[in-house]
Amino acid sequence: MTPQRVTLITLGVTDLAAAKAFYAALGWQEHGKGQVGVAFYQMHGAVLALFGLADLAADQGRPEATLGTGAATLAQNFATEAEVDAAYAAALAAGGTALKAPQKVFWGGYSGYWADPWGHVWEVAMNPFWPMAADGSLTLPDSAE
Amino acid sequence: MTPQRVTLITLGVTDLAAAKAFYAALGWQEHGKGQVGVAFYQMHGAVLALFGLADLAADQGRPEATLGTGAATLAQNFATEAEVDAAYAAALAAGGTALKAPQKVFWGGYSGYWADPWGHVWEVAMNPFWPMAADGSLTLPDSAE
Numbered sequence: 001m002t003p004q005r006v007t008l009i010t011l012g013v014t015d016l017a018a019a020k021a022f023y024a025a026l027g028w029q030e031h032g033k034g035q036v037g038v039a040f041y042q043m044h045g046a047v048l049a050l051f052g053l054a055d056l057a058a059d060q061g062r063p064e065a066t067l068g069t070g071a072a073t074l075a076q077n078f079a080t081e082a083e084v085d086a087a088y089a090a091a092l093a094a095g096g097t098a099l100k101a102p103q104k105v106f107w108g109g110y111s112g113y114w115a116d117p118w119g120h121v122w123e124v125a126m127n128p129f130w131p132m133a134a135d136g137s138l139t140l141p142d143s144a145e
Numbered sequence: 146m147t148p149q150r151v152t153l154i155t156l157g158v159t160d161l162a163a164a165k166a167f168y169a170a171l172g173w174q175e176h177g178k179g180q181v182g183v184a185f186y187q188m189h190g191a192v193l194a195l196f197g198l199a200d201l202a203a204d205q206g207r208p209e210a211t212l213g214t215g216a217a218t219l220a221q222n223f224a225t226e227a228e229v230d231a232a233y234a235a236a237l238a239a240g241g242t243a244l245k246a247p248q249k250v251f252w253g254g255y256s257g258y259w260a261d262p263w264g265h266v267w268e269v270a271m272n273p274f275w276p277m278a279a280d281g282s283l284t285l286p287d288s289a290e
Contacts, residue, residue, distance in 0.1 A: 003172075004187065004188055009154065012263070013263040019261070022241075022261060022262060025239035041149055043150045044150055044282045046151065046190075071265075072219075074154065074217075090171060094167055094171045095170065096167075116158075116164070118156065120158075120216075120217055136188075
């Protein structure tokens with residue numbers, strides 16, 4: 001079983017600087033002082049991210065050309081690696097397609113990707129720097145700059 | 146300016162019944178008694194929807210074959226039509242692509258679609274049956290069955 005939540009929406013873009021400028025023009029304020037290669041935006045209990053398309057493809061463990069629908073991902077964050085593993089297993093058991101088995105990743109967390117039968121890509125992740133609220137919501141910590 | 150929120154994520158699928166069965170197998174519970182042609186799932190202050198791919202293309206005012214990334218949409222709900230118009234205008238002013246100008250739609254609300262320069266599709270909508278909370282969050286009313 002997976003919890004009924006989306007905590008992070010990631011938009012893959014070919015030009016991150018241009019994408020940040022576009023969303024800034026819309027009035028969106030980036031969280032913190034900004035990071036290299038990714039931009040985060042706090043919403044009400046969830047986060048929107050902008051991420052390079054090639055980086056997103058690499059993060060999903062597949063070629064950029066195959067992204068299509070998957071160039072937008074839906075993420076579920078969890079408190080523990082065991083919960084990530086369980087959610088990933090539940091997705092495959094339900095008929096989801098394995099993209100990248102959950103594994104320790106360079107930013108210090110644990111992440112996997114699966115796709116539903118219509119190509120929509122979900123990430124399941126544990127980020128030790130992003131504590132989860134009891135209601136399954138995600139609020140960026142002040143230190144996430 | 147547009148508010149920093151996503152209140153509805155819609156996944157376009159080729160077989161809605163199969164999609165509902167897939168998400169049910171994952172443990173997701175559909176809101177209310179179910180509607181014909183669409184399924185809604187309450188999250189924390191936001192909603193996930195499953196919708197037929199052809200219906201989604203029609204709703205966006207373009208052919209199904211062109212959906213690609215747009216087969217997942219990000220929606221911002223508003224309290225008034227004027228706010229929808231303002232958000233749509235702000236998107237075009239920022240460089241967004243017009244897909245469908247905000248207009249009264251068959252389900253009793255008011256909706257438009259625009260795409261960011263990377264093809265990510267946003268819906269801006271006013272749904273008189275879905276009241277917005279002060280914090281910009283969306284909770285399905287009990288009557289939405």
